[in-house]
Amino acid sequence: xxxxxxxxxxxxxxxxxxxxxxxxxxxxxxxxxxxxxxxxxxxxxxxxxxxxxxxxxxxxxxxxxxxxxxxxxxxxxxxxxxxxxxxxxxxxxxxxxxxxxxxxxxxxxxxxxxxxxxxxxxxxxxxxxxxxxxxxxxxxxxxxxxxxxxxxxxxxxxxxxxxxxxxxxxxxxxxxxxxxxxxxxxxxxxxxxxxxxxxxxxxxxxxxxxxxxxxxxxxxxxxxxxxxxxxxxx
Numbered sequence: 401x402x403x404x405x406x407x408x409x410x411x412x413x414x415x416x417x418x419x420x421x422x423x424x425x426x427x428x429x430x431x432x433x434x435x436x437x438x439x440x441x442x443x444x445x446x447x448x449x450x451x452x453x454x455x456x457x458x459x460x461x462x463x464x465x466x467x468x469x470x471x472x473x474x475x476x477x478x479x480x481x482x483x484x485x486x487x488x489x490x491x492x493x494x495x496x497x498x499x500x501x502x503x504x505x506x507x508x509x510x511x512x513x514x515x516x517x518x519x520x521x522x523x524x525x526x527x528x529x530x531x532x533x534x535x536x537x538x539x540x541x542x543x544x545x546x547x548x549x550x551x552x553x554x555x556x557x558x559x560x561x562x563x564x565x566x567x568x569x570x571x572x573x574x575x576x577x578x579x580x581x582x583x584x585x586x587x588x589x590x591x592x593x594x595x596x597x598x599x600x601x602x603x604x605x606x607x608x609x610x611x612x613x614x615x616x617x618x619x620x621x622x623x624x625x626x627x628x629x630x631x632x633x634x
Contacts, residue, residue, distance in 0.1 A: 401464040403435040408520065408552045411545035412493050415518045415556045416442065420488035423448060425478060425503060426495055430458030434465045446487060448474040478503035484513055493520035493554070497528030504535075510559075511536050517557040525553070526570040538562040542573045544580040551584055567613065568620025575628050582632070585625040592618040 405413060409432050416422060416436060422445040424433045433445030447458045455473055462471045474481040479490065490510060492500050500519055504510060510517060517537070521528050532539060538560035545552050553573065565574075572588045575581065592614055599611045 401461075401466070403431050403438060403461070403465060405431060405435050407545040407547050408554075409435075409493065411543050411552065411554045412491060412518055412520050413441070415541065415543060415554055416489060416491060417516055419443065420516070421445065421486065423479070423482050423487040423490045425490060425492045426450070426454075427458050428454045428494070430461045430471060432491060432493065433471055434461050434467055437467050437470050438465055444470050444472075446472045446474055446482060448476055448479070448481060450475075450477055479507035479510070482507075484509040487515075489516045489518065491518040491520075493518070494522060495520075497521035497524030497526075497531075501528055501531040504537075505531075508535075512559070514559045518554060519557055520552065520554040522552075525572075529565060529570045529573070532557060533562050533565055536560070539573070542576060542578075544578045544584055546580055546583075551580060551587055553584070566620050567617045568624055571617055572621060572624065575624050575631070577631070581628055582625065585621055585628060589618060589621045589625065592621065 413432060413436055418441050420442055422433055422436065422442050424430065424445060425448050427433065427447035427449050430447040433447055436442045437445060447455070449455045449458065452475065455475055459473060462468060476482070492503060500521055504517070519528070529539065536559055537557050539555050539557055539562060541556040543554050572585055596611065596614055596618065599607050599614070
């Protein structure tokens with residue numbers, strides 16, 4: 401069985417270093433590890449999930465792909481069932497940013513071992529980037545992918561000191577040359593704009609600090625978009 405990854409999972413797969421023993425947290429169907437093993441990019445993997453149903457689907461994927469023996473399966477919460485000495489890299493894709501941070505907070509051996517982490521948050525991106533910055537992790541690379549009308553990001557993270565991120569960078573990451581970067585910034589500019597419109601209708605004084613903070617984010621995003629456009633014209 402040939403596994404064709406979606407653009408989102410293909411983006412994650414491109415950030416995974418070749419030759420590693422991968423742990424895929426929240427594996428669901430195990431498409432990501434099965435595809436990478438089938439392509440010869442990685443030799444083996446651990447497919448971990450919190451629930452029996454997804455793990456059963458993962459086992460069926462591996463069986464149909466003819467990869468029995470190359471993928472181990474773990475029923476566990478996050479990385480709680482993984483020993484530090486049996487994996488070289490960790491992928492956590494398709495979860496909220498705060499959930500990803502909680503998983504890593506409970507497994508700080510990933511930082512101590514300098515392990516590459518490939519993270520694909522679906523929400524709470526400012527919270528995740530802020531947590532990484534505050535807890536000794538450095539974002540080495542970010543990529544973008546588009547499925548239909550939806551944009552996704554993935555981060556390659558390792559232990560290390562990260563230069564301070566501006567409020568806008570906490571939301572949208574640093575400027576890079578990704579072809580989708582302009583759309584990505586437009587999306588966040590629009591979202592923060594809608595949020596500010598909603599706050600403008602509120603009369604409570606308690607919303608003012610949050611409004612000022614969001615205005616700073618939106619101004620930073622607009623400046624990043626201008627800088628990105630200048631780079632595209634060069």
